[in-house]
Amino acid sequence: MTTNARILPVGLLAALLVAGCGGGDDAGQAGPGPAAASVDPEELVQTEVVLAPRASEAEVPPWTPVIEAIPANGLRKALSRAGALEKEGRWLAAPAEATGEVESSEPAPPEPGALEIYLGVLAADATQADALEGVARVLAALEAQGRAALAEGRFADAEQVERVIVRAQPANEALAAYREALRAARRAQEKVRLAEAREAANRIFRPEGQGAVAAYREALSEFAGYLPAQDGLARLQARHLDRALAAAQEGRYPDSERLQAEAGRILPGSAALQDMLARIVELRQARTETLLAQGHAAVDALDLELAGRRLAEAEQVSLQAQGLDALRERIELARHYGHFRPGQVFREPLAGGGEGPEMVVLPHGSFLMGSPEDERGRAENEGPRHEVAFGRGFAMARNEATVADFRAFVEATGHRSLATRRGRSTVYDERGGVMGEHSRVDWRRDYAGSPAAPNLPVVHVAFEDAQAYAAWLSAQTGQRYRLPSEAEFEYAMRAGRQEAWPWGDGLPTRVVGNLTGDGDQSRIKRRWSNAIPGYSDGHWGPAPVRSFPAEGFGTFDLVGNVSEWVLDCWHDSYRRAPRDGSAWVNPGCTERVVRGASWASSIDRARSAYRQSTPADTTNARLGFRVVREL
Known part of the structure; x- marks a missing residue:
């Protein structure tokens, strides 16, 4: 039998059964769309209808009782x-019952x-x-x-x-x-004889109006309540219902539904029909629940191919959407996010003890990367503007790696940073108001060369140090941690917006991050020459992470605080840049991309599209990093 008929919801199936009460169309011819209807092959058998011989009947003689007049004196008795x-x-x-002790030879x-x-x-x-x-x-x-x-x-x-x-x-x-x-x-x-002959020839509904069902109904129209006709219809319905149940048990649900619909046309609303429909619904629901459980287990194991097959089977079996949408949503989420969901915040345990950085799951999607040609402050290296689409979500650290985070890594691995090996790095000289290289400065120091607080973003780290930290997290968790791509950083910074700055167009009207405001001043009362008018964030130098409001996707400090390393090699335009959000890397490149403004950046550098080229061995007081985790 064919199995391409559309699955009918319970309500629609019930309506079809009710509609079948007065219809004469064959159920095999029904069904929406251009697909071939499911037809019972037995009804296509062109067997000749042969009437069975009439049963012989003895002639009924007239009634001839012996009636004797009752005497007048015997009337009352x-x-x-x-x-x-x-x-x-x-x-x-x-016949009289024998009353004597001796049996009489005559009746x-x-x-x-x-x-x-x-x-x-x-x-x-x-x-x-x-x-x-x-x-x-x-x-x-x-x-x-x-x-x-x-x-x-x-x-x-x-x-x-x-x-x-x-x-x-x-x-x-x-x-x-x-x-x-x-x-x-x-x-x-006579109609029943005809119906039985058609039934024997498998002509149940066809030809239209000339099948067994039609003949049985004609018999009932001749004599209402004629039991042989009623029994014939009940027998036909029982056969259809038995076949419907067998088809459902074998997983041939379109055939089962066709047979149920035909059974409903034979005797609409019968108790046998309702009982069997309920039994088949229970059977299918039990099978649906089994398939859904298997589908959810497959999602748990991230076997999405198996989960999809189980969902497809459940869609064929189930008569209602209950439970299907939940599995479909889980498969879709797992396809884009693995075991996670958009906006979810998590930390993963480290094999050596403790936990990794707090991560937030960013939604998959697309955005226009780069700046339009008419954007104020735009550089040529920010174009051409192009669409980037992320097929999967990814998780990004909610804040920059801190001094405490980097210390745990160094203590666990013995890593010696580039600045440690060199014995120097670039710090801010407050007395001169300039950046200068000082000795005995590495990741343990702050922007001015003083001992750094644990909750400050780590600075004085080169590209290789950030890479080493991400590799250590990967080894500790068994997951893929790395630096973000340039596209991922801008996508997270924009958080669905296309204006020049993460907060919109124009100067910020509220404190959005650690930038150069005209209200900021150093310990010796220095002020910025490139300050944002009317802006004061209360910090000179990096602020402790998360000192400012969360950004659109739940991150902190993408706007200001410290600039950050990303994976990409430097290219002076986006021509031939990847469109899938991956990093654009050339083996052996020495110039890397730095993204995001720092505590000493002007307003133009806080634009979402701003990017700059930096030698991979750079270490200074304005440059740190954060990690992403692949899902």
């Missing part, structure tokens, strides 16, 4: 006897029934009221009995009643209607 027999339902003569004459006795009374007195009423009651009861026999197809019994009425009361008012009922039942009998 006879009426009493007739009344008693009537109450017992002994309306007609029946005993039949004992008269209530009707014979009443007729005997009337033979003596044709106006006797009690007898007339008794005859009327008995004939009415016999007529009802005859009609019940007609409904069951017992024509000999029904015709015997007709013979009794004709003999007992030829002018009976119900006789004509009873005879018409006899003829109608005979016509219904």
Whole structure:
């Protein structure tokens, strides 16, 4: 059987079954869309319809009772006897029971029934009221009995009643209607013969209006309540329902639904139909729950191919969306985020003890990287502007690596930073108001060369030091930590915005990060010459991480504080730049990209598209880093 029919929701299936009550179209021809309908091959068998021979019936003889007139002095006793027999339902003569001890070789004459006795009374007195009423009651009861026999197809019994009425009361008012009922039942009998022949030839619905179901219904239209026709329809429905159940058990759900719909057309609303529909729904729901559980387990193992197959199977099995959407959403999330979800914040344990940096999951998506040609302060290296699309989300450290973070790495690995090996780095000389190289300065020192607080962003680190820290995190967690690509950094900094600055267009109207404001001053009251008018963040030099409000994607300090290393080699334009968000790296390059403004940066350098070239061995008081984690 074909299996490409669309799965019907429960409500739609119920509507189809109800609609089938008056329709004559074949269910195999129904179904939306251009796809071929599911057709039962048995109904395509062009078997000749052959009527079975009529069953032989013995001719019913006339009713010839022996009726003797009752003497006048015996009327009361006879009426009493007739009344008693009537109450017992002994309306007609029946063989007498043997009462003697010695069996007689001759059969005993039949004992008269209530009707014979009443007729005997009337033979003596044709106006006797009690007898007339008794005859009327008995004939009415016999007529009802005859009609019940007609409904069951017992024509000999029904015709015997007709013979009794004709003999007992030829002018009976119900006789004509009873005879018409006899003829109608005979016509219904012929329709049932035709229906059974069509059923034997597998012509259940087809040709339209000429199948077995149509013939059974014609029989019922001839004689309402004709039990052989009702039994035929019930038998057909039971066969369809059994096949529907078997198809559902075998996973052939379109076939099962077609058979259920056809069963509904045969006897709409029957108890058997409702019971079987409920049973099949329970069967399918149990199978759906099993498939969904397997799908969720596959997502847990990140076997998304298996999870997708289980979801597809569940969609074919389930009659409702409950549970499907949740698995579909989990698969979609896992496809883009692994075990995580957008906006999720997490820390991972380190094998050597403690935890890694706090990370936030950034959503996958796309953005326009670079600056438009009319942006104020734009440099040529910020173009051409181009779309970058991230097929997967990624996690970014919420803040720059701190002195405490880097100390844990150094103590665990014995790493000696480039500045440590050189014995010097560039610091801010407050007295001269310039940057200058000082000895005995490395990651343990702050922007001015003093011992650094643990919660400050680590500075005086070269590109190789940042790379080594990320490699250590990867080894400690078993996950892929690295520096962000230039595209990832700008994507996170913009957080869905396309204006020149992360906060919008124009100067900031609130404190957004550690930048050069005209309200900032050093310990010896120095002020910035490149200050942002009307801006004061309260810091001269790097601020402790997270001193300012969180940014759009839940990060801190992408705007200001310290500039940060990214993975990319320097290129003086975006021509041929990757479009998937990956880093643009050339083996052996010595110039790397630095992104983001620092505590000493002007407003132009705080633009989202700003980038600068920096030798990979640079160490100074304005440059740090943060990591990302691949999902």
